[in-house]
Amino acid sequence: MVSTDQKTDVKEKEADCPVVVAVTSHAVFESGGAEDPDGLYVGGIAFPLLQALQKVNERLLKENPAESLLFDVILITTESQQQQQSSRITESIRHHGLKVSRFCFSNEEDFMENLLNNNVHLFLTTNRNEALQGSQKGVLSVLLDEHTASCPTEQLRVLFCGDAVVQSEAGPALASKQAAQSFSAQIGKMRGRFGLFDSPISIALVTSRGGRESCGDALRTLRSLGVNADEAYCLAGVPRGPIKRLLRPHFLLSECFSSN
Template sequence: MEKEQQIYEQQGMEEYIKYQVEHETQPFSPGPAFSFVKALEAVNTRLRELYPESEELFDVVLMTNNQEYIDQRLINTINHHQLRFCMTGGNHTYHTNLYLSADPVKVREALEEGIAAATMFTPEKITEVSETPLRVTFDGDGVLFSDEAENLFNEEGLEKFLENEKTHANKPLGHGPLKGFLEALGKLQKKFYGKGQRMDCPIRTYLVTARDEDISGIRAKNTLQSWGLEIDETYFLAGAPKGPILEKIRAHIFFDDKMSYVEEAAKMGIVACHVPYGKANRESQERD
């Protein structure tokens, strides 16, 4: 809805309404979350086959401002793309496992309410990905984990960081804003495992982190184990670029708290989301 948003911002509400009514039968084009949502629905299809009576599925809620003026066009778009959505106005105060928006202000508000949230960016050309399995990629510190270790690294350097990680190898890191979303994915994965489909599970999770595999990686692994959570594939890059690994994974969505990695991923056509969490991001926002 980028063109429509520009009309709203530059020409005002009346021109926006007029344009939407005139283009009511024209479906909206897919946005950056489109392939992610299609993959969620593919998981739901498999879940319904295995658990016909279960309501434990992905629920996708589409939230938009000025909904009353575009209801019919949204319905036509949803039907055209054969999607399943609930629709509501632009309020995210109810409980949700993940909130995505192109508006960083709304994302920060959601995070402040304790809701897992991230800002989506649209690559110039989105890499095509297969509909299944659903592939979700997380950064570690500031995303799955708190930013406590990252702050020590930024303030006191690599040597102090590694010393601290070695000393506290068996002390779990605090949880980050997207831990709950990983838990939700893991809960649904176990439904497939319970039917003997671990190897054919349509959900795969990845951890792609700048930590190394030895000292700091051990603490990350121990933290996940203490939470009772599994990651299907883990990549400890020791500060190397993330782009080549992300290109190999071809994830439907990638979360990182550093804009440099988000931008790197976007250049490769990967749908990347910024998680504006932690001290470094707060200080950046204050400077802005």
């Protein structure tokens, strides 16, 4: 069973062509349903990311009140206990100052229906199986980890990995690649709304293998999608862990470079 609640008190401008981002409640709230003294859910891993998305929307609307390219956030709940306490979820979202346009409640078997019916461009979760299911259905899916909790809230940081991973299953690989390219193009347009400095979006590229040629090829691929990277790093075999800790990206994208 799937149900969707439209939030009626959202004051943000309705977007004509929004970038739909779906995030699971177990990523937004601490695992185990931890509550504060007021009985509201405690913020979890995805909080800095959602705050960064809001900051991008605020800056876009400040630059142009008629802006139509905005993030539209959907909260998806698959945990039965939280579904029974939907009012607590909405109150917790409001209490923490997060802007969510829709609340979708479904069981674990059919949550994919919500992603597809809402034309989700990016799906965020802390559940590896959910991320895999999303990718197999052609939805760009990102697995969040504990590092996301320490990311900035004032700037959305996206890291592109230029090291292509060749996938043997042409169907899901092609759909996943197309979804990643579409989302990347939208992020590129958003970034293009701002100047070189003081942007609420930062885009970086990293290539772990190969030399300058590999990095150059990856940069050209991004530019063909309309994405201009703010920073690029050619590691030439050096582990990328240190640079990730330095950049603190909210998520990493690699599907747009993959072969099929």
